[in-house]
Amino acid sequence: xxxxxxxxxxxxxxxxxxxxxxxxxPAVADAESHPxxxxxxxYVYVNDNTAGQNTIAAFAxxxxxxxxxxxxxxxxxxxxxxxxxxxxxxxVQVSSDGRYVIAVDAGSNQLAVLRVRPDxxxxxxxxxxxxxxxxxxxxxNDGLVYAANAGxxxxxxxxxxxxxxxxxxxxxxxxxxxxxxxxxxxxxxxxTGTNLVGTLVGSSLIDSFRVGDDGRLTAAPxxxxxxxxxxxxxxxxxxxxxxQLFVSxxxxxxxxxxxxxxxxxxxxxxSSIGTSPFADQQTAPCWVEITxxxxxxxxVNTASGSIxxxxxxxxxxxxxxxxxxxxxxSGVGAVxxxxxxxxxxxxVNESRVAAIGEFAVDGGQLTELGSxxxxxxxxxxGVAVK
Numbered sequence: 001x002x003x004x005x006x007x008x009x010x011x012x013x014x015x016x017x018x019x020x021x022x023x024x025x026p027a028v029a030d031a032e033s034h035p036x037x038x039x040x041x042x043y044v045y046v047n048d049n050t051a052g053q054n055t056i057a058a059f060a061x062x063x064x065x066x067x068x069x070x071x072x073x074x075x076x077x078x079x080x081x082x083x084x085x086x087x088x089x090x091x092v093q094v095s096s097d098g099r100y101v102i103a104v105d106a107g108s109n110q111l112a113v114l115r116v117r118p119d120x121x122x123x124x125x126x127x128x129x130x131x132x133x134x135x136x137x138x139x140x141n142d143g144l145v146y147a148a149n150a151g152x153x154x155x156x157x158x159x160x161x162x163x164x165x166x167x168x169x170x171x172x173x174x175x176x177x178x179x180x181x182x183x184x185x186x187x188x189x190x191x192t193g194t195n196l197v198g199t200l201v202g203s204s205l206i207d208s209f210r211v212g213d214d215g216r217l218t219a220a221p222x223x224x225x226x227x228x229x230x231x232x233x234x235x236x237x238x239x240x241x242x243x244q245l246f247v248s249x250x251x252x253x254x255x256x257x258x259x260x261x262x263x264x265x266x267x268x269x270x271s272s273i274g275t276s277p278f279a280d281q282q283t284a285p286c287w288v289e290i291t292x293x294x295x296x297x298x299x300v301n302t303a304s305g306s307i308x309x310x311x312x313x314x315x316x317x318x319x320x321x322x323x324x325x326x327x328x329x330s331g332v333g334a335v336x337x338x339x340x341x342x343x344x345x346x347x348v349n350e351s352r353v354a355a356i357g358e359f360a361v362d363g364g365q366l367t368e369l370g371s372x373x374x375x376x377x378x379x380x381x382g383v384a385v386k
Contacts (some may be wrong), residue, residue, distance in 0.1 A: 042341050043120035043386045046349065046356060047092035047103045048074055048378035051083025054105050054112070056092065057374050060120055061385075065345030065358055067372045070120040074375045077112040078127035079105025083379055085351060087201065088136035088150070089186040089234040089287050089336060091382030096142050098386050100125070100166050104135040104147065106381075109154070111135060111147055113166045116386060125166035131158025131175055136381075137186050141193035144215045146174075148184035148198055155182050157198060157207075159215055174216050179203065185233045185286075190242035195268050199232040199247060200224065206232055206247060208268040220268025228260040228277040234287040237264075240294030244316045245270070248285040248299050249277060257285035257308075259299055261316045274317035280308050282323055287336050292343045296321075296364040300334050300348060307337070307348065309364045324366040326350060326357060338383040345369075349380050356383070 040060040044067055048055045055074035059067040092103040094116070101114045101122060111130050114122040132149025139146050145160040145168060159174025178184060183202030189195070189211070196217060198207040205224035209217035229249025238244040245262040252258060257280035261273035284303035290296070290312070297310040297318060309321040326334045326348060333352025339361065340347070348357040350371060358369040374380055 044347055045092055045101050045384045046374060046380050047382040048375055049081035049086060049106065049381040050377045052080055054079055054081035055375060056101060056103055056114060056122055058120055058122055059372060061340060065340060065360060065369060067356060067358060072121050075114060075122040076124055077103050077105055078124050079110035079112060080107035082107040085379060086136045086381040087185060090137040090139060090188060092384045093138055093140050094384045094386045095140050101384060102138050102140055102145065104138055106134050106136060109133055111138060111168060113168055115166055126168055128168045131170055132156040139188045141189040146187050146196060148187040150184050152180040155180055157187060171215050176217055186235050188235060190237040191239060192242050195264055197235060197245060199235050201231050201233050204230050204232060208270055210268045222269055225270045229258045236288045236290050238290055238294045239292050246288055246297055248288050250284045250286045254283050255281060257282050257301060259285060259318060261318060273315065278318040279320065282306055282308055289337045289339055291339065298337060298346060300337050302335055305334055307366060311364055321364045327368060336383045338385050340385055347383050349383050351380050354378050354380065
């Protein structure tokens with residue numbers, strides 16, 4: 001991992017280095033992970049969001065997509081969880097280079113960084129203030145990190161620099177304050193790191209920013225933008241086109257969920273694609289995941305206990321293919337979802353039963369494989385893969 005993204009001016013790098021150097025003890029880097037050598041295809045991580053001491057559950061992923069716990073899991077995340085659902089997407093992430101897991105400790109207003117060992121186990125490296133109250137989502141791009149804080153009196157976006165040793169340092173001048181009723185649900189970068197978006201579930205708005213060379217944010221002309229449906233929640237940029245953004249609208253009522261498609265200008269301005277928003281025909285579409293080839297979109301309908309499946313046209317319009325029921329949810333409860341690196345398995349956070357569901361992916365079709373339980377006391381928030 002670069003100390004900071006290459007685009008950061010040397011003056012900023014020097015300032016951050018001074019701040020870090022005073023108190024940080026450099027971490028000894030573990031050997032790089034080689035999953036194939038250990039018989040595993042990769043790893044899956046879940047923020048357990050446990051009350052009191054928060055933990056991260058770690059699972060080894062086999063070639064067929066099924067999971068088994070990593071020895072020693074769950075791993076201490078340094079701070080505290082809330083013990084209740086976070087109503088957010090992206091509460092745990094794997095860094096761009098795969099060396100670190102970054103997670104929110106929402107109950108103690110902190111962010112945690114854990115080193116990924118060669119066997120998928122985690123070692124706590126750093127715990128820092130999130131720069132606000134109740135962090136619920138975190139995004140990372142090439143060493144630049146932004147957290148979304150959702151708590152009254154400290155709702156904000158806050159920027160950080162992640163160094164090679166896995167230490168986070170607040171980026172001066174990066175904070176963006178939010179109204180107490182904003183309730184941010186997701187913060188994310190596009191694949192080039194040039195734009196950052198945040199969904200505001202409480203106020204039905206979408207923040208959009210241009211990311212400067214110094215890592216600070218400039219609001220797009222017209223931002224915040226009015227969402228195309230109540231409760232904009234989960235979001236994702238199209239992996240094959242960083243100028244296309246998709247946002248779920250969760251609060252339209254029974255059977256009235258929708259997914260919006262936006263084109264994102266270089267300055268961050270949002271414009272609607274086609275006849276957006278596109279009907280979901282389910283209730284409370286909250287979490288969004290797009291296949292790595294950019295051809296299909298999945299959205300998890302929490303109140304319906306199902307996953308809707310769309311095809312994505314080149315221009316970004318959506319066509320609903322159908323929905324797949326999550327069998328263990330009894331109609332409610334599935335939340336976060338994330339695709340494996342090879343794109344062949346979708347992992348779904350089945351919060352109602354504290355488990356991770358496994359779904360085989362074939363284009364826009366899903367087949368349920370089974371599930372694995374999460375640790376006792378988990379109130380899971382977020383799924384990340386390596």
